[in-house]
Structures are given as structure tokens and as C-alpha cells.
Amino acid sequence: MIPKPDPVFALIDCNSFYASCERVFRPDLRSTPIVVLSNNDGCVIARSADAKPFVKMGEPYFQIKQKLKQHGIVAFSSNYALYGDMSERVMTVIESLVPQVEIYSIDEAFADLSGVPGDLEQLGRQIRAQVYRSTGIPVGVGIAGTKTLSKLANHAAKKWQAQSGGVVDLRDQVKRDWVLKKCPASDVWGVGRRMTAHLEGLGIKSAWELSKADPWILRKRFSVVIEKTARELAGTPCLELDEPDPPKQEICCSRMFGKRLTDVVPIKEAVATYMARATEKLRAQQSLCKKIRVSIRTGFFNPDEAKYANGVIVELPYPTDDTRLMTRLAVEAVDRIYRTGFKYSKAEVLLLSLCQKGEYTEDLFSISQPAATEKVMGLMDAINGRWGRGTMRLASVPTKPDWGMRREMMSQSFTTRLDQLWTVSSR
Incomplete structure (x- = not known):
């Protein structure tokens, strides 16, 4: 062998x-x-x-x-x-x-x-x-x-x-000990400010002292994470390469506006823009969405501004990744939560109840996403992937909104x- x-x-x-x-x-x-x-x-x-x-x-x-x-x-x-x-x-x-x-x-x-x-x-x-x-x-x-x-x-x-x-290269013991003695414990991966203070209370100030500490005492006093850290510093592998992350169960897209908004029209434009990005991410992981949460809020740190926040859940007619359908329903939902008299600072789109294609059981009599939708969305993603994001987009998504983030020095x-x-x- x-x-x-x-x-x-x-x-x-x-x-x-x-x-x-x-x-x-x-x-x-x-x-x-x-x-x-x-x-x-x-x-x-x-x-x-x-x-x-x-x-x-x-x-x-x-x-x-x-x-x-x-x-x-x-x-x-x-x-x-x-x-x-x-x-x-x-x-x-x-x-x-x-x-x-x-x-x-x-x-x-x-x-x-x-x-x-x-x-x-x-x-x-x-x-x-x-x-x-x-x-x-x-x-x-x-x-x-x-x-x-x-x-x-x-x-x-x-x-x-x-x-x-x-x-x-720290595989050599002499070189490894030299670096461990020169580096404080706070330089070690996963040792934050609070843990640094705890370790100093035990007389552990350098990475080398942490590598020599009793891992079982560290586990008992703190956690298995710091135990594994000490073992790894001593040369015992405890961590392997992680597998690729599984598809996300929720997808969120939100931004602060570049200025306060009082009218519903630009808020709807923002929701449409965020939905376009969220559905791109949805299709990238080959998932479908069953429901959406749309929310808006004012700023909360200015004492002179009235405070308001609200959100609404939108049930989709079938699991879908169709930007057109999801944008239309999300924009319509804004009317249900918008209130006049407030200065809005942020909108958020959250895709919920995600599933992979083929993971859900379709009802024999319920409607499902049309086959043509997948072709249209695939074509849109291909065009945007080749020519740049936003090359092909819904008409409700502006190219240069005046509510966009302030990025006056962007390259x-x-x-x-x-x-x-x-x-x-x-x-």
C-alpha cells in the first residue's frame, strides 16, 4: 500500500x-x-x-x-x-x-x-x-x-x-519556531481581540506560547475552535480544504440610496434594480424561488427625521427564476408598504424558499414556469456576461439613477x- x-x-x-x-x-x-x-x-x-x-x-x-x-x-x-x-x-x-x-x-x-x-x-x-x-x-x-x-x-x-x-515555507521546525516566537497570538488566524485578552490572562502572548499550551485546557476554558488552533500551530492538522459551498437558502440584495427618497417612483426603480441582481445570483446557483420579501425603511440615526420601516411577503405563482415576473410582483408590493411623508434611505429584496430545479414535486394541475422562460433568461445572462451587466435589462431598471450610491471617485x-x-x- x-x-x-x-x-x-x-x-x-x-x-x-x-x-x-x-x-x-x-x-x-x-x-x-x-x-x-x-x-x-x-x-x-x-x-x-x-x-x-x-x-x-x-x-x-x-x-x-x-x-x-x-x-x-x-x-x-x-x-x-x-x-x-x-x-x-x-x-x-x-x-x-x-x-x-x-x-x-x-x-x-x-x-x-x-x-x-x-x-x-x-x-x-x-x-x-x-x-x-x-x-x-x-x-x-x-x-x-x-x-x-x-x-x-x-x-x-x-x-x-x-x-x-x-x-x-514553515515546514522546517526551526523556521516555524522562529516565526511563532516573533508573532503575537493576535496574529493567529481566528484569534480575535477578545480571545487575545483571555489568552493573555493565562500568560499566553505569542503564537509559540499558544502552540505549547495544553489543548484540552483551552477546549475546556474556551472552545473546540481554539483547541484546534493550538494543535494546528503545533503541527497537527485538524482542518481540511472545505468543499464548495452549497447553494444559498436565501439571497439578499439591498443598498443605501445615495440620497433620501420621498417619492414612490424612484423607490420602485431601486427595487427593480435590486431584483435584477438578485435573480442573476439565483440563476447562477441554478435555483428557483417560491417567495419574495420586499422592504423599505428610513434612516434611524437622524433624530430630526421621522422613522418608518415595513416589509411584505410576496407568494410567487410557481417556483421561478424569471426576472420579469419577480420584478413585476416586487414593484407592485412597494405600493402596499409605501407611506407618504417619510424620507426613505434603503430598500431590500430578499429571495426566500429557494429550491434546486427538480427538487420540488409539481402538482399535476398547478401551473409551472414555462419552458420558454429558461431560454429567455439564459439568453439575457449570456448577453450580460459577454457585453457587461445591464446590457440587456428590464425597462424599469435605469442606467444612471439619481438615487444610486454616491461613488464620486469610482474608477x-x-x-x-x-x-x-x-x-x-x-x-
Whole structure:
């Protein structure tokens, strides 16, 4: 019998991902600090490494405008279409270079390198070089015998970038202990601020001290999660690559309006817009929907504004993924919950009672989704997938609504819209 190879994991993580996406198509900003803002340009949600000494995560934009100008920091509105497409490109490159991948978040993925022959540190450098060459996104690679250690190795690769070249392999015991002693326990994956305080109460301050702690005491005092963390730091694998996520049981699409709305017409436009996006997600996971919840609300933080919130459940005539039918019923539902005299700040569409095609039993005498609907929806998705989201849409969905999110500093959708492709001047 062939012995099973020792487990080896790699964590590939994009460096300052949102900021890096902005720099790909703006080489003039390669040495300029960048921050990316949340919806409606509210607060800082991402920073390039050179912006971190001057700006904290979560700082409100309106409070730090002068500070950004003072330090030459450029702010961008969040461009999720660009970030999502760049993420897909990065993950595609990684999947072409390793046997098995678990996409952990928009900017990081675990790879199973167990049994892969050759110099794995060199493979990490190959992954790093290929991702950068194909996408322009810099990544760090951490390699170790457990997922938790690979995460810490990735952290070390970025922390000591000059020495590591962006790749750290912690399978060597001496190197592993050195990194564990240099990193505080708060740097360990899954150890939050509250757990850090609890561990310090036990005299555990470094990752190395956590790896040497009695896992059974940690389990008894805290949880099985922190027990597994300690075991993984000590080199005992407790976590495997996760299977792909099952289809979602609910799909939500909501946004804050760029300004307060008092009229029902733009609110209906917003609901139609959110429904278009929600049904795209529904079809992407090949599900059908049986009911919808539509809700609207005012802001709750201005003491001078009247407060109101309401929602309604809409039963669909049959399980469907038809944007046209679901939008019509959702927009009609707005009339049942809208009240005059209020300043509305948000609308939400929630798809409920989802099922996969073929998972439900049809009644012999009940109506079902027409066969032609699947063809129409498939054609619409194909056109939008090729030519950009919103190329084919319902007439009730505006292209540039005045109620849309404030994104005054948003970059172009360089990779997802033909009319915003990157152009190169000969001058």
C-alpha cells in the first residue's frame, strides 16, 4: 500500500487587494498611497501598505479628507464589479497551477499541495510570479503542514517581505519556531481581540506560547475552535480544504440610496434594480424561488427625521427564476408598504424558499414556469456576461439613477464594460 503523503497547505493572499486592483490600470499610482471607501463613500475599508501608517480602517471619509490631501493619499469609491472580476482572474490562475483549491474569500485561497513533488517554495514563487504576470495583482504565499500555520506563514511573508520575497515555507521546525516566537497570538488566524485578552490572562502572548499550551485546557476554558488552533500551530492538522459551498437558502440584495427618497417612483426603480441582481445570483446557483420579501425603511440615526420601516411577503405563482415576473410582483408590493411623508434611505429584496430545479414535486394541475422562460433568461445572462451587466435589462431598471450610491471617485469598469476598456495613447 502506498503511504499517504504528509499534508501540505498553501495560503495565497492578494496584497491590499482593492488598492492593488485600482493600481493595475493606473500605473501612475504605483508609488502613491491609496484608500478605498465603503458604500456611499462612507468610510475606509481598504488601504495600500503605504497608506496604513496614516489612515485607520473604518475612519469616516468626511473626517479625513484633509489628512489624505496632506499625505498625498488618493481615495477611490468601491468598484465591486472590478474587484470581483479581478478576483476571478486571480483564482483561475491559481487553479491552473495547483491540484486543489478552496477559495476562502475574494482575495485569498487555500491550496492543497500534499504529494506535490519538487521544491514547494519554488512553486510558491512560480504562483506569485504567474499571478502577477497574468493579472498585475501581487500576492503572498505561505506554505506549512496545517491551514493555520500556512495562514501565519502568509502573514510572515508579507511582514518580512524584503527577506522572504513574498514566500515563506514553515515546514522546517526551526523556521516555524522562529516565526511563532516573533508573532503575537493576535496574529493567529481566528484569534480575535477578545480571545487575545483571555489568552493573555493565562500568560499566553505569542503564537509559540499558544502552540505549547495544553489543548484540552483551552477546549475546556474556551472552545473546540481554539483547541484546534493550538494543535494546528503545533503541527497537527485538524482542518481540511472545505468543499464548495452549497447553494444559498436565501439571497439578499439591498443598498443605501445615495440620497433620501420621498417619492414612490424612484423607490420602485431601486427595487427593480435590486431584483435584477438578485435573480442573476439565483440563476447562477441554478435555483428557483417560491417567495419574495420586499422592504423599505428610513434612516434611524437622524433624530430630526421621522422613522418608518415595513416589509411584505410576496407568494410567487410557481417556483421561478424569471426576472420579469419577480420584478413585476416586487414593484407592485412597494405600493402596499409605501407611506407618504417619510424620507426613505434603503430598500431590500430578499429571495426566500429557494429550491434546486427538480427538487420540488409539481402538482399535476398547478401551473409551472414555462419552458420558454429558461431560454429567455439564459439568453439575457449570456448577453450580460459577454457585453457587461445591464446590457440587456428590464425597462424599469435605469442606467444612471439619481438615487444610486454616491461613488464620486469610482474608477472605470476596465474589465467588465466595453465602453470603459483601458485605452493606450501613442503620445
